[in-house]
Amino acid sequence: MADTKKLMLRALAGETLPVPPIWMMRQAGRYLPEYRATRAQAGDFLSLCYNPELAAEVTLQPIRRYGFDAAILFADILLLPQALGADLWFVTGEGPRLSTITTPDELAKLKPVEAIHDTLNPIYETVRILSRELPKETTLIGFAGAPWTVATYMIAGRGTPDQGPAHQLIAEDRATFEGLLDRLTEGTIDYLSKQIEAGAEVVKLFDSWAGSLKGADFDRYALEPAKRIIAALKSRHPDTPVIAFPREAGERYVGFAKATGADCVALDNSVSPEWAAEHVQVDGCVQGNLASSHMVTGGQALVDETRHIVQAFSKGPHIFNLGHGITPDADPANVQLMIDTVRGG
Ligand code: CP3
Numbered sequence: 001m002a003d004t005k006k007l008m009l010r011a012l013a014g015e016t017l018p019v020p021p022i023w024m025m026r027q028a029g030r031y032l033p034e035y036r037a038t039r040a041q042a043g044d045f046l047s048l049c050y051n052p053e054l055a056a057e058v059t060l061q062p063i064r065r066y067g068f069d070a071a072i073l074f075a076d077i078l079l080l081p082q083a084l085g086a087d088l089w090f091v092t093g094e095g096p097r098l099s100t101i102t103t104p105d106e107l108a109k110l111k112p113v114e115a116i117h118d119t120l121n122p123i124y125e126t127v128r129i130l131s132r133e134l135p136k137e138t139t140l141i142g143f144a145g146a147p148w149t150v151a152t153y154m155i156a157g158r159g160t161p162d163q164g165p166a167h168q169l170i171a172e173d174r175a176t177f178e179g180l181l182d183r184l185t186e187g188t189i190d191y192l193s194k195q196i197e198a199g200a201e202v203v204k205l206f207d208s209w210a211g212s213l214k215g216a217d218f219d220r221y222a223l224e225p226a227k228r229i230i231a232a233l234k235s236r237h238p239d240t241p242v243i244a245f246p247r248e249a250g251e252r253y254v255g256f257a258k259a260t261g262a263d264c265v266a267l268d269n270s271v272s273p274e275w276a277a278e279h280v281q282v283d284g285c286v287q288g289n290l291a292s293s294h295m296v297t298g299g300q301a302l303v304d305e306t307r308h309i310v311q312a313f314s315k316g317p318h319i320f321n322l323g324h325g326i327t328p329d330a331d332p333a334n335v336q337l338m339i340d341t342v343r344g345g
Helices: 007-011 033-042 045-049 053-065 078-084 104-109 115-132 147-156 166-173 174-198 215-236 256-258 273-280 299-312 333-345
Strands: 070-072 087-090 095-098 139-145 204-209 242-246 264-266 283-292 318-322
Touching: 007 139, 007 204, 007 215, 007 318, 033 045, 033 053, 045 053, 053 070, 053 115, 053 333, 078 087, 078 115, 078 147, 078 174, 078 273, 095 147, 104 174, 115 174, 139 147, 139 174, 147 166, 147 174, 147 204, 147 215, 166 174, 174 204, 204 215, 215 242, 215 256, 242 256, 256 264, 256 318, 273 283, 273 299, 283 299, 299 318, 299 333
Parallel strands: 070 139, 139 204, 204 242, 242 264, 264 283, 283 318
Antiparallel strands: 087 095
16 A cells, blocks of 8 residues: 555655655754754753753654654764764864774774663664654654764864865775774664664665765775665665765765665755756655755745756655755745745645
8 A cells, every 4th residue: 555655655665756755954953943942951962862852852843843754863973983982072163073083992992882772772762752753644764874974073083174084094094994984884783773673764874975985985985884784774674765875976876776775865966956867866766955055045046946856856756855954044934935845836
């Protein structure tokens, strides 16, 4: 009974729908006054992530306000490094800071994968609350960072514009780099499995910095770990769809779903929807890819570009989304305009 299934799950199963399901990266975030209020109540960002009641509340806020087709668990990709024993804190206005892993000794001090759940249990509790409280038509998405992207933060101890420290470690001590990547790959499999067991219906792998890997390094450090994670998840949870997001992969988006086993590839807005329909959507569902700047600027340009993307992907399975997360300076009214345009034509 395909049409009793949630819209998101139908698109992920490869169905071409008259109106694509829609959700938004970072849909629970600082552009929403209700998010800012709950975050203030929690004290800080990490306290919010580890408070199941409040994390579920901020996950639900954009669903109540806009009726998105999917809710994404409120957490962060850097909780896994913390669960592996890295120190993690957020500097207001600047972003994350972590203790660094660049030597064999530091790698050896990380906790074994079995230990991650001690830290991550509250996240699974958030998933359980959400699977009880979400409207029946809303799909719950769990997520993790892809090993390469998470490793770039662990190696540099912060976000970097070019992932220089991680590339430097590859050049100078490939064994330590690969040891870290392996640990993250194993940890990600267990972390996502537990999210699925707690009620996540779809999982997404965020490889935000995949675009800085070129040639054989892209295969080894973006494609291979995704393939390993997806194969392990499929063997444990064959019916749970996986969305892969190798951001800024450019031409390497082509064939990524087939090579990794992903059910859907999420596209950033540096690729044109016509090109992606022809070269990526031929293999199955795609997600994307409106520039998040439209959520700041709005107006006719937002409407035109939204229609353009819907039209370009209309001949195959498509989930409407932004090309990257919505930014804190976005206007909540523009989000409504995007949704009305997708659903109303
Ligand atoms: O999409 C969602 O709404 C779900 C929750 C979610 C967050 N982070 C919440 C968050 C998800 C899926 C992420 C993923 C994430 N986190 C990524 C990959 C996606 C991407 O954006 O490229 C990365 C690289 C991170 C690491 C991270 N977390 C950074 C670099 C920052 C600081 C930058 C910023 O936007 O402030 C965060 C903090 C963060 N994660 C916030 C939120 C809502 C803002 C924290 C706050 O409330 O102050």
